[in-house]
Amino acid sequence: xxxxxxxxxxxxxxxxxxxxxxxxxxxxxxxxxxxxxxxxxxxxxxxxxxxxxxxxxxxxxxxxxxxxxxxxxxxxxxxxxxxxxxxxxxxxxxxxxxxxxxxxxxxxxxxxxxxxxxxxxxxxxxxxxxxxx
Amino acid sequence: xxxxxxxxxxxxxxxxxxxxxxxxxxxxxxxxxxxxxxxxxxxxxxxxxxxxxxxxxxxxxxxxxxxxxxxxxxxxxxxxxxxxxxxxxxxxxxxxxxxxxxxxxxxxxxxxxxxxxxxxxxxxxxxxxxxxxxxxxxxxxxxxxxxxxxxxxxxxxxxxxxxxxxxxxxxxxxxxxxxxxxxxxxxxxxxxxxxxxxxxxxxxxxxxxxxxxxxxxxxxxxxxxxxxxxxxxxxxxxxxxxxxxxxxxxxxxxxxxxxxxxxxxxxxxxxxxxxxxxxxxxxxxxxxxxxxxxxxxxxxxxxxxxxxxxxxxxxxxxxxxxxxxxxxxxxxxxxxxxxxxxxxxxxxxxxxxxxxxxxxxxxxxxxx
Numbered sequence: 001x002x003x004x005x006x007x008x009x010x011x012x013x014x015x016x017x018x019x020x021x022x023x024x025x026x027x028x029x030x031x032x033x034x035x036x037x038x039x040x041x042x043x044x045x046x047x048x049x050x051x052x053x054x055x056x057x058x059x060x061x062x063x064x065x066x067x068x069x070x071x072x073x074x075x076x077x078x079x080x081x082x083x084x085x086x087x088x089x090x091x092x093x094x095x096x097x098x099x100x101x102x103x104x105x106x107x108x109x110x111x112x113x114x115x116x117x118x119x120x121x122x123x124x125x126x127x128x129x130x131x132x133x
Numbered sequence: 134x135x136x137x138x139x140x141x142x143x144x145x146x147x148x149x150x151x152x153x154x155x156x157x158x159x160x161x162x163x164x165x166x167x168x169x170x171x172x173x174x175x176x177x178x179x180x181x182x183x184x185x186x187x188x189x190x191x192x193x194x195x196x197x198x199x200x201x202x203x204x205x206x207x208x209x210x211x212x213x214x215x216x217x218x219x220x221x222x223x224x225x226x227x228x229x230x231x232x233x234x235x236x237x238x239x240x241x242x243x244x245x246x247x248x249x250x251x252x253x254x255x256x257x258x259x260x261x262x263x264x265x266x267x268x269x270x271x272x273x274x275x276x277x278x279x280x281x282x283x284x285x286x287x288x289x290x291x292x293x294x295x296x297x298x299x300x301x302x303x304x305x306x307x308x309x310x311x312x313x314x315x316x317x318x319x320x321x322x323x324x325x326x327x328x329x330x331x332x333x334x335x336x337x338x339x340x341x342x343x344x345x346x347x348x349x350x351x352x353x354x355x356x357x358x359x360x361x362x363x364x365x366x367x368x369x370x371x372x373x374x375x376x377x378x379x380x381x382x383x384x385x386x387x388x389x390x391x392x393x394x395x396x397x398x399x400x401x402x403x404x405x406x407x408x409x410x411x412x413x414x415x416x417x418x419x420x421x422x423x424x425x426x427x428x429x430x431x432x433x434x435x436x437x438x439x440x441x442x443x444x445x446x447x448x449x450x451x452x453x454x455x456x457x458x459x460x461x462x463x464x465x466x467x468x469x470x471x472x473x474x475x476x477x478x479x480x481x482x483x484x485x486x487x488x489x490x491x492x493x494x495x496x497x498x499x500x501x
Contacts, residue, residue, distance in 0.1 A: 059445045090445065091367050091453070098438040 002127050003027040005044065007037060007065065008052040008083070013112070017050070017083075020116050021123070034061050038068050041075050047127055051106070053084035053094075060086075063104060070105045079126040080106040083119075087111055139172070139248050140500040141278035145255040145269050145302075147294035150469055151283045152315035154192045155350065156342075157254045158472070158480065159487020161200050164250055164497070172248035173202055174209050176237045176272050177256050180471075181213040188213035191471065192254060198474035199484075204244050211240035212267075222265040230266045234275065237267075241276055250500070253278050258294075259301040274305040279500055281341060282309060286317030286325055292332045299336065310499040311341035313491060319345040339499070342491030350479055352376040353470045355427040355450045358399065361468045362454050362461050364429065367441075369450030374475070375426040382462055387412035399426045401462050404434030404453060411440060414447055425449055431458040 004026050008014040011032055018028045029044065031037055034055050041049070049069065053062035062082055070076045086092055088111070096109045107126055110119065142160070146153045161171050178190025184206060193210040196202070202209070212233055222229045245251045253276055255261075255269040262268040273280050280302050284291040291314055299309050312333055317325045326343040333340050356373035359366060366373070381393045383402030390409045394400065400413045410428060417425040427450035430436065435453075436444065444451055454461055472479045487493075 060442050063442060086445075091365050092441045092445065093435055094438060094441070103439055 001027045002047040004048045005029050005046040006050045007031045009055050024120050049078055049080045051080055051082050053082055053086045066106050082106050082109040083112060085112040139245050140250045141276060142500055143253045143273040143278035143280045145259055145280055145282045147258055147284040147298055149257050151285050153254055153283050155483040156283050156313055156487060157252055158199055159484045161252055162484040163488050163493050169249040172244045172251040174241055174244040175254040177212045177262055178210050179214045179256055195474045199480055208240040208243040211236045219264055233267055259298040270301040270305040270307055273307045280307055280309045281311050283313045283315055286314055288328045311339040313342040315344045316346040317343055341496050344486050344490040349482055351470050352378050353468055359452050362464050364452035364454045367451040367453055368444050369448050372448045372450050377426045380465060383409040391416050396423045397426050401429045401458055403432045403458055404430035407436050407440040417449055429461055431461050
């Protein structure tokens with residue numbers, strides 16, 4: 001069973017998404033804080049990360065986490081999906097077009113709210129080459 | 134005190150934005166601090182907000198916020214001139230005028246109740262309201278008030294304008310007891326005071342105050358800027374109360390922009406000038422003596438994603454508009470800044486200016 005970590009300070013949203021992914025057959029863990037996250041990821045080695053962007057003390061924390069993951073040898077290949085409301089709150093127009101191996105090293109960027117079927121399809125596609133369900 | 138015994142001060146002006154509200158706030162606050170009980174009414178309002186379904190004049194909301202008066206808001210703002218009001222009046226003058234008069238008189242009775250002083254704030258110059266038979270002079274006469282006229286600094290023009298306004302009040306048998314000259318260039322304060330005293334004395338008027346120009350009262354907040362140019366806020370919502378002391382148009386190289394950016398400046402720059410925006414943000418972050426008020430991105434253009442990310446790490450308010458830089462700059466040049474109820478710094482400044490520069494003891498005596 002593929003393991004996914006959801007990182008989002010919106011507890012309700014994260015729990016709701018977690019239930020949906022569990023129903024789809026994934027092993028899901030939810031983290032609501034950034035502190036100690038990289039150590040957790042190293043320890044737990046999830047197959048995929050779903051990351052929020054904005055956190056209370058850092059409006060672009062998701063970008064920072066993605067970069068930090070890519071710098072750690074043992075976890076740098078974990079696929080990451082950014083799932084964010086940054087564009088609604090800041091009109092910043094971030095999109096999948098901005099993905100860049102150096103600057104924004106993630107596999108996908110989706111805006112909240114996302115259709116569950118669409119997200120599940122993306123997750124499945126990202127996990128396909130390495131994980132057999 | 135009972136109605137009819139309280140002092141009644143009508144604060145008029147020679148034109149809009151001369152400083153009526155500044156003087157009203159200052160006078161109310163000063164006498165309140167001298168243990169006088171004060172009331173307020175703005176009989177006719179033109180700029181209003183909706184509160185609990187009622188149209189309330191903006192200045193009334195401000196006065197109530199500052200002075201916390203014991204009077205229903207609607208009685209401090211009985212008549213709001215809404216859209217189409219003038220046409221409605223002209224269609225039925227005989228019906229509308231008595232209704233307005235009754236409304237003002239009934240509200241005044243409530244606003245005046247148990248007070249030593251009622252300040253009545255006018256609207257625009259003495260003649261405003263003539264189109265519906267209730268100009269400032271007529272209202273002052275109706276409420277048996279004495280008048281102080283606020284005018285702008287200078288020597289020739291204020292005297293000319295006061296003469297015109299005084300004539301209208303005199304025509305209604307209303308006594309003008311004095312003048313407050315506002316927004317006088319600080320370096321000319323003493324000279325202006327001396328000559329205005331002489332000039333008004335020739336017209337039987339006392340110069341009750343000469344208030345120096347205080348630029349801080351005219352500084353808009355970034356929030357007011359955003360509303361004036363219908364901007365979208367990209368960043369820094371928590372800092373929209375930043376004051377704008379200066380406007381810098383970023384039509385230069387990045388290193389030259391650094392030369393022009395001053396403390397509390399608002400940078401207006403086309404949205405594709407990441408270089409200038411980054412130079413401004415760095416200046417804000419690294420120079421302790423400079424805090425940028427905000428940035429306006431024009432032309433409906435968006436910064437590069439990398440620049441947007443860096444901007445999000447700052448508290449700098451960033452606004453975006455579709456209009457070109459010239460149009461945004463022109464609009465902001467002409468912006469009229471009214472003191473709003475959330476702006477404590479300006480309220481403090483306005484009240485302290487009146488306390489310091491208006492002869493409140495003499496005014497109190499003249500109101501007897």
